[in-house]
Amino acid sequence: MSATRPLTTQHVAQATVQPQDNGLRLENISKHFTSAGADTQLHVLDNVQLDIAPGEFITIVGASGCGKSTLLRLILGLDEAFDGRILLDDKPIRGTGLERGIVFQDHRLFPWLTVEQNVAVGLKNAPLSAAQKRETVREHIQLVGLQDFTESYPHQISGGMAQRVAIARGLVNRPSVLLLDEPFGALDALTRTRLQRELQHIWQQEKITMVHVTHDVDEAVYLGDRVVVMQPHPGRIRRIVDVDLPRPRNRSDARFIALRDDVLSDFAELS
């Protein structure tokens, strides 16, 4: 009877969790900057420890200068001079990799490429045909609402538009971990809200692991499964807040407001 009942596909899926699905693990990360000339060291990150499940949406908030961008650079593999370990699927990361993508805080577009070509940079080494690449690039330009500016150069578009191009470039090759460094900082409220929803939608569809840095506590609670609150001097994790609300979240829900105010009060204490 119940013992002979065949396993549903769902059970099978649960039983054979892929060994590589162990997510992103930050183990005792510390980072110092030595300034040339001076003997002093700047202690930027202190013993940061965080386990991020595959497909989890982590948002990070914290005062300016507490090492959020530095932490993302370490995860991306741009800077390998740090203490501790960063494991992706149980393997220490080595250098950069296509499975980890980033949207930089400053947009970093190539000034000699058009909007379309800049987005295509994200697919440069992707295993797709030229036609597939063109189509994917076109879709992502449409996603960020820049279809009338495909031939424009970065200096011909506004800061917020450049930021949107950078978002499209970061999303276009669908990395399994996407690091976002204040991607919506330069956008108007309307565009920001829309892109927050689109980002959440893409995340739900593609099961990308997101690490999203923001100054906007509202955005952090709206998007994050967990909100990581950092504090400076040296940069470390102050608190991790679980956001146990169903999606899409309602910003005027009492629980939403309570969580947001809770995180905000941390900042009040810090300053």
Added chain:
Amino acid sequence: MARATAEALDRQHLPAKNLAPVKRLPNAPTRPARRVAVPKSTKAWQTRAANIALAWLLPVALLGLWYIGTERGWLSEQVLPPPAFVYQTLGDLVSSGDLWLNASASLQRVVVGFLIGSALGVALGLAMGLSKTVEDYLLPTFNALVQIPVLGWMPFALLLFGIGEPLKYVLIAHAALVPVTLCTLQAFHEVPKRLLEVGRAYGFSQRQIVTDIVLPSAVAPIFTGLRLGFTKAWLSLVVVELLASSEGLGYLIAYSRQLFQLDLVMAAVVVVGTIGLLIDRGFEFIERRLNRGRPVKTGRLA
């Protein structure tokens, strides 16, 4: 205010989205900005015309001063021939074919010398830019050698190459080589680190980093080096021809000075200046085309 907007947008009913792993993305719901064709205003060409007029103001004033000076006899005609006389001499030069003969000799020298020098310069700059080891080996010696002016090399070069064409090519090439090499190297040193990091983030190979990031960002500075190199080549051409040649614009100046035909000297000087200016304009035009994708280089206070 922003929060209220955000809430209003959240409340808008989103069509139930298909969560199957389809790659198709929804269209942007907000109205994107549109391009609108605007008729070109007449203002633009008016300012352009005004700028051109300003550029001609000083030369015309100088010409007027020259005219009045000779008319009033401030300087003897042997020292400063009147403009009309120089103009006439220029006409004679053109109709006798002497101008073409000398100008083409000079142009050939400068083109050959410049091509050799700039090709070597770009190659040298590239080699030093791409390899720190090569740079460490070559740059100190290079920096020491470039401190010696063309005229300083002259006696040595005369012994080595004789007085023929190779001498001129070598000296002109040397003049072009220095700025081209240094600008090329500089271009490599100034590739923005931020953009190199983007390349690393997207898994660019070493070759892709060079061809897709380093070279594009180096093109404009290298071109500035070429332009500078040409100016140097053109200037040293005249010096070289003044000293050792039997044709060319520099020779024309030296020869007519010996005969005290200052009208001919003036005419040759005008030709040298004009050709140099025209070629420099040509370089500038190409430079601007290359820079089309970039922001206008620097701001102006007024």
